[in-house]
Amino acid sequence: MTSSVQRKRVRKSPDDRRAEIVGAAAEVALTEGLECITLRRIAEQLDVRPGLISHYFPAVEDLVAEAFGSAATAELETLLPVGPRDGSPQEHLARFFARTTGPAYDDMSRLWLNARHLSRYRPVLRDRVLDQEKDWRGRLSGVIATGVERGEFRTEDPVLAAVRILVVIDGLAGHANTGLGNHPATVTRLAAATAERELGLPDGALATPAATGEPGTATTLAPPAAEPAAPAVEPEAPATEPDAEPS
Amino acid sequence: MTSSVQRKRVRKSPDDRRAEIVGAAAEVALTEGLECITLRRIAEQLDVRPGLISHYFPAVEDLVAEAFGSAATAELETLLPVGPRDGSPQEHLARFFARTTGPAYDDMSRLWLNARHLSRYRPVLRDRVLDQEKDWRGRLSGVIATGVERGEFRTEDPVLAAVRILVVIDGLAGHANTGLGNHPATVTRLAAATAERELGLPDGALATPAATGEPGTATTLAPPAAEPAAPAVEPEAPATEPDAEPS
DNA sequence: GATGCTATTGAGTGTGCGACCAATAAGCAA
DNA sequence: TTGCTTATTGGTCGCACACTCAATAGCATC
Numbered sequence: 297m298t299s300s301v302q303r304k305r306v307r308k309s310p311d312d313r314r315a316e317i318v319g320a321a322a323e324v325a326l327t328e329g330l331e332c333i334t335l336r337r338i339a340e341q342l343d344v345r346p347g348l349i350s351h352y353f354p355a356v357e358d359l360v361a362e363a364f365g366s367a368a369t370a371e372l373e374t375l376l377p378v379g380p381r382d383g384s385p386q387e388h389l390a391r392f393f394a395r396t397t398g399p400a401y402d403d404m405s406r407l408w409l410n411a412r413h414l415s416r417y418r419p420v421l422r423d424r425v426l427d428q429e430k431d432w433r434g435r436l437s438g439v440i441a442t443g444v445e446r447g448e449f450r451t452e453d454p455v456l457a458a459v460r461i462l463v464v465i466d467g468l469a470g471h472a473n474t475g476l477g478n479h480p481a482t483v484t485r486l487a488a489a490t491a492e493r494e495l496g497l498p499d500g501a502l503a504t505p506a507a508t509g510e511p512g513t514a515t516t517l518a519p520p521a522a523e524p525a526a527p528a529v530e531p532e533a534p535a536t537e538p539d540a541e542p543s
Numbered sequence: 544m545t546s547s548v549q550r551k552r553v554r555k556s557p558d559d560r561r562a563e564i565v566g567a568a569a570e571v572a573l574t575e576g577l578e579c580i581t582l583r584r585i586a587e588q589l590d591v592r593p594g595l596i597s598h599y600f601p602a603v604e605d606l607v608a609e610a611f612g613s614a615a616t617a618e619l620e621t622l623l624p625v626g627p628r629d630g631s632p633q634e635h636l637a638r639f640f641a642r643t644t645g646p647a648y649d650d651m652s653r654l655w656l657n658a659r660h661l662s663r664y665r666p667v668l669r670d671r672v673l674d675q676e677k678d679w680r681g682r683l684s685g686v687i688a689t690g691v692e693r694g695e696f697r698t699e700d701p702v703l704a705a706v707r708i709l710v711v712i713d714g715l716a717g718h719a720n721t722g723l724g725n726h727p728a729t730v731t732r733l734a735a736a737t738a739e740r741e742l743g744l745p746d747g748a749l750a751t752p753a754a755t756g757e758p759g760t761a762t763t764l765a766p767p768a769a770e771p772a773a774p775a776v777e778p779e780a781p782a783t784e785p786d787a788e789p790s
Numbered sequence: 791g792a793t794g795c796t797a798t799t800g801a802g803t804g805t806g807c808g809a810c811c812a813a814t815a816a817g818c819a820a
Numbered sequence: 821t822t823g824c825t826t827a828t829t830g831g832t833c834g835c836a837c838a839c840t841c842a843a844t845a846g847c848a849t850c
Contacts, residue, residue, distance in 0.1 A: 307816045307827055329663065335808065345829050347810085356808065406663070412717050413660040416576065416653070429718075453729075459718075460733045467714025470659050471676075471706075482700075486707045486737075493740065554797055554846045582838065592799055597839060792850085799844070805837080814829070820822085 303345075314352050316342060321363035322370075326403045330410050330421075333360050361424040364411050368428040371404045376435045385443030389491060390502045392436075396465050397484040405469030433458050440495065450496030457494040464490045550592070561599050563589060568610035569617075573650045577657050577668075580607050608671040611658050615675040618651045623682045632690030636738060637749050639683075643712050644731040652716030680705050687742065697743030704741040711737045 308316070320341040321333050328337075335346040335356060353359040375392060383391075395401055415422035437458035443449035451457045464487050471483075488502040555563070567588040568580050575584075582593035582603065600606040622639060630638075642648055662669035684705035690696035698704045711734050718730075735749040 303829065305815065305828055310827080331664075347830075348828055350809065351828075409656065409660050409717070410663075413656050416657075417578075456729055459730055463714040463718050463730065463733060464711060465714070466717045467710040467712070470656070470713045470717060471710050482703055483706055483710065486710060490733075490737070550799065552798055552845060557797075594800075595798055598798075603838065797846080803840080816827075
């Protein structure tokens with residue numbers, strides 16, 4: 297009896313529900329930030345009650361780490377797919393830079409920044425960040441090593457080269473996120489340019505299709521050489537929502 | 544009457560008090576993070592009541608921005624002093640890299656990371672971050688421009704070179720803060736190496752005193768040389784406290 | 791030594807957070 | 821259909837936060 301209507305319940309298998317929760321949290325993390333992963337916010341997203349989230353993740357910190365791991369893993373998968381390499385390592389890297397310096401990567405770079413900062417206070421997240429760094433480094437150095445084997449690249453230490461490349465990308469990300477828009481191509485060019493230097497490639501070898509203007513005048517002082525062959529992969533534009541204030 | 548002892552009050556001039564508050568907030572920002580700048584925390588630091596902080600900063604967000612600006616300005620001042628240049632631009636840059644890639648810069652790089660992330664949610668801080676970026680960029684490009692005038696450096700666009708250098712430094716900072724310690728010298732070398740390339744300098748020209756091994760062989764494919772000796776410019780060790788959980 | 795200005799306090803408001811738990815209903819198995 | 825397991829709910833607790841404001845006391849001035 298009584299007027300209080302009982303809420304309709306949808307009962308799902310723990311595995312499904314758990315995956316659903318992590319998915320929602322990853323989405324919130326990408327669009328609004330890791331701090332916005334709260335019991336109430338995720339519950340609202342899934343149209344369930346906060347208690348349910350607590351049931352699956354007794355400590356929210358674990359959900360935060362899981363959400364970051366999920367998002368980062370997914371991004372790495374589209375960034376450097378491990379499966380059938382349909383192109384040369386050089387083409388792979390060119391696509392890699394095209395995406396990481398493009399708008400499609402904005403959310404992800406914000407998330408990396410977010411995770412790096414937050415991992416200062418949250419040990420579980422911190423470990424996840426270290427894991428992801430390892431994965432990204434491993435995947436990238438793998439591509440590089442393959443390139444070296446094929447004689448496309450020349451470097452003594454693929455891992456070191458990978459780390460340096462990732463460092464530059466993160467640096468660009470940090471700056472891009474603060475400014476209103478992205479950096480001009482002359483700045484983002486730094487990423488590919490670093491890679492070219494690390495891998496013994498000619499200037500412009502890893503240039504983004506769009507930036508194919510006058511290669512050689514741009515980079516530094518070098519009057520270069522090779523024309524950048526156009527690798528044909530343009531990243532899709534991600535749907536982004538306005539941010540929310542977490543405090 | 545009554546047993547409740549009244550708290551002893553120390554009355555100071557608004558200017559002094561305000562400066563004191565900003566100073567305390569800057570210290571907390573550097574050691575514990577911008578999120579730890581709360582009315583209670585800063586009040587405790589100064590042994591006053593929270594209400595007093597509110598009195599000087601009706602919106603905490605303003606204090607946060609002020610604290611960041613204060614800390615960043617101070618750091619820039621020791622990093623690239625504007626006054627009497629006692630050395631050549633090249634020496635200036637070498638010291639710049641020695642410090643930015645050393646342990647004395649740890650707190651500051653964490654703070655930059657912190658501020659960049661937090662500025663996503665706090666407009667006032669965001670503006671401050673942009674201001675500081677402008678200052679740092681201007682100061683660094685100034686040194687570079689001087690070097691160009693003197694024929695020490697060679698670059699088409701000092702500002703572009705400055706931005707690229709700062710991007711690399713921030714990238715290193717982000718990675719260093721996540722990992723347990725700092726990166727090995729082979730990675731941090733990336734910063735000076737980028738600058739050398741941007742400025743048309745020979746490899747190793749900006750190397751840290753310690754890393755001054757075999758200039759010219761080091762940068763990319765070559766095995767790095769010297770073991771770290773005692774650097775001439777040794778930064779003071781900052782007193783660091785264990786972190787607190789801001790939420 | 792008295793007076794007035796104001797820097798500082800103490801007490802309180804409302805909000806959002808994670809965490810906890812007994813009660814409840816969904817849906818599978820008998 | 822009946823019963824049982826358990827996924828899900830609703831409600832509550834305590835804490836930390838920013839912010840407000842009348843009351844109070846330090847101190848310069850007279």
